[in-house]
Amino acid sequence: MSEIIQLYNISKRFGGTVALDGVSFAVEQGNIHAVVGENGAGKSTLMRILSGVLQKDTGTVSLSGLEKEFTSPLDAQREGISTVYQEPYLVPHMTVAENVFLGHEKTKGFGIVDYKHLNARTEEILATLSLKIAPTELLAHLSPAEVQLVQVARAIAFSTKILILDEPTASITEHETRILFRLLKDLNTSGLTVLYVSHRLREIFELCHKATVLRDGKHIGTVDVAATTESEIISMMVGRDLKSSADVPRSRFQADVRLEVRRLTVTQAAVHVSDVSFKVYRGEIVALAGLVGSGRSEVAKALFGLNGIAAGDIFIDGVKVEIRNPNDAIRHNIAFVPEDRKGEGLISTASIKHNISLTGLRLISKLGFVRGSTELALANRSSQQLSIKTSSVDAEVSTLSGGNQQKVVLAKWLWLKPSILILDEPTRGIDIGAKSEIHHLIFKLAQSGVSILLISSELPEVLRLADRIYVMRDSRIAGEMSRSQASQEAIMHMAAIGN
Ligand SMILES: Nc1ncnc2c1ncn2[C@@H]1O[C@H](COP(=O)(O)OP(=O)(O)OP(=O)(O)O)[C@@H](O)[C@H]1O
Ligand SMILES: [Mg+2]
Known part of the structure; x- marks a missing residue:
């Protein structure tokens, strides 16, 4: 040759x-x-x-x-x-x-x-x-x-x-x-x-x-x-042995429903969503699986106030809430890591530090100005936790490699300690070592009571992380399965053909 x-x-x-x-x-x-x-x-x-x-x-x-x-x-x-x-x-x-x-x-x-x-x-x-x-x-x-x-x-x-x-x-x-x-x-x-x-x-x-x-x-x-x-x-x-990525032991999540979505319909979006109902318990990791275009991301965006909700109800801790925009969502302690980091996740010309602190600016700013030292400490901690590869958190996000940019998107939401965390393709482009660290982090968050709604196109990731899986097909929920019922074949079958 x-x-x-x-x-x-x-x-x-x-x-x-x-x-x-x-x-x-x-x-x-x-x-x-x-x-x-x-x-x-x-x-x-x-x-x-x-x-x-x-x-x-x-x-x-x-x-x-x-x-x-x-x-x-x-x-x-x-x-x-x-x-x-x-x-x-x-x-x-x-x-x-x-x-x-x-x-x-x-x-x-x-x-x-x-x-x-x-x-x-x-x-x-x-x-x-x-x-x-x-x-x-x-x-x-x-x-x-x-x-x-x-x-x-x-x-x-x-x-x-x-x-x-x-x-x-x-x-x-x-x-x-x-x-x-x-x-x-x-x-x-x-x-x-x-x-x-x-x-x-x-x-x-x-x-x-x-x-x-x-x-x-x-x-x-x-x-x-x-x-x-x-x-x-x-x-x-x-160049070294990979840290063993043993799963964090999962205790049974508590019996209370943190998030309940009833008959959600979204019509003003790229993909319409009809009549979607599901629950996420406290401390539970629930995955939305399905093909691209099945409506998974549209549901996520609607819950974060980015898609108008045409019909249906959202309950948090049993109380009906209105989510009209991201501010409403943040007020209800919902965080969202979007799949499109360029469009919705990051300001690529701003520093890493600034991107990480942006979401909670109001929380760390006292009397209207940002405390530089707090911002710096926060950014350094996040950058260490997610092993973001950079010479300094003052560097522009655009100078980071693709996978490291994704880590900044994650960092920016994780430190807010949300009670509901929506993750749309959280480990896209992230290398094997860092991915297992992020999985570990997700397990730990769930363990501490955070309810997690996960969208991932990588089925091994869904199978590893999720306690329960809803499969979407043609903008509806086609079915639900527990961790023990789930397999790649079962999910793909339901995603492509339905029940
Ligand atoms: N325009 C730039 N300015 C400054 N540093 C840069 C720039 N582009 C890349 N780098 C740096 O060069 C190194 C290699 O980056 P590169 O994007 O080639 O990595 P990669 O292997 O593609 O990683 P990933 O798997 O995350 O995509 C990184 O340290 C990155 O921060
Ligand atoms: Mg790259």
Whole structure:
């Protein structure tokens, strides 16, 4: 097999941070090649260099033996490299078709875009991906999962030889993951080389031929997936033995109902929700499972006052409450970690410290001004607790790696000590070590009496954390199961087919 990409001695610094430190390895033509490592290991930085978004400080990139210099994404595209980025790069107020063809529009002359062609061609591409998305839909109306799949459509729409995917499954469910994998395997059979970044080792063993491990910006090794084991890769990734992630013992949660939702209906949202009823007991972890678009996130947003409630009642500790906006929700001690950290979770140009303290500003500010020392202590404590990788909590959130940004979103709500905590994809993009720490934290919160409503597309996470599971299908609750009744198969079956 010939080598299609050769990387030699690639280094990259951001100020005092060494993101990549002399990385050398090769990717073989026709392989699906995984790149793995903990949050902040340098994976996305390397992918951005390969796609021309960032310039390396030292080293060389060669394609099939010829040295290349990429000064812009267009340079990489010309060489047949397409990328699906960890943070979506698309334009929300444009249509799906416009986004797919962004920068590639066919004009009819005089700069007039041929929309008929654009929409028809996009429809074709979406059909090969078995996606039921209208080419004329505005991107802003899509769920994060759909946006992710539109990114894939965009990447394969043009003559691509090397496809780079940076955590493509972080925001999609098992079902869409299957669609994506089938597609990648087909494209790979017809010669496409793929670079695949993911924290889910299961996916790497299913999909990839080779795996490269990065740690603290260094190349630790490149191994044959068929000849290695998960634990070998994990120990290469973390360079130490992983803290044993024993579950916190769960006592039976108390018998009182903390949150009760009766016949909730939400009509003014991307996905309508009808007649949804469920309960969460004190200290209980309840998961809402289901496919993307089944209405899980819409329920969560309604409970936090972000979606208007058309009908139905919410009771907290037996008392009927009105939640019209997030302030109402916060007043009732509800906290919400949203799935879309860019849009709803973080102010990326503000500091880590400021983002963490923002939610409870009123609580830590005395006489109207924020006590700097309190804010700093709080941020340092959170950053330690969640092992946020940064030189200082004064750094801008935008300088953090994807997984570390997610930890900031969590930190910002956890310190408020809510009595009801709604988590929408809480460990998306978070590495194995940190994920087990976050699971531990969730168990401890539940143990201390917090009622937790969890939405996660990762079924192993649902099965590990949840005491009870409600499965949503087509904007309704399809059924309920206890921890002991639940299995991946049972959940997927109910999510896809119903009872
Ligand atoms: N624009 C930037 N400015 C400053 N530091 C940065 C910038 N981009 C990345 N870094 C730093 O470089 C290091 C590597 O980040 P990178 O995003 O490549 O990690 P990653 O392996 O993709 O992690 P994750 O799994 O969390 O996505 C991190 O310490 C990060 O904080
Ligand atoms: Mg990354």
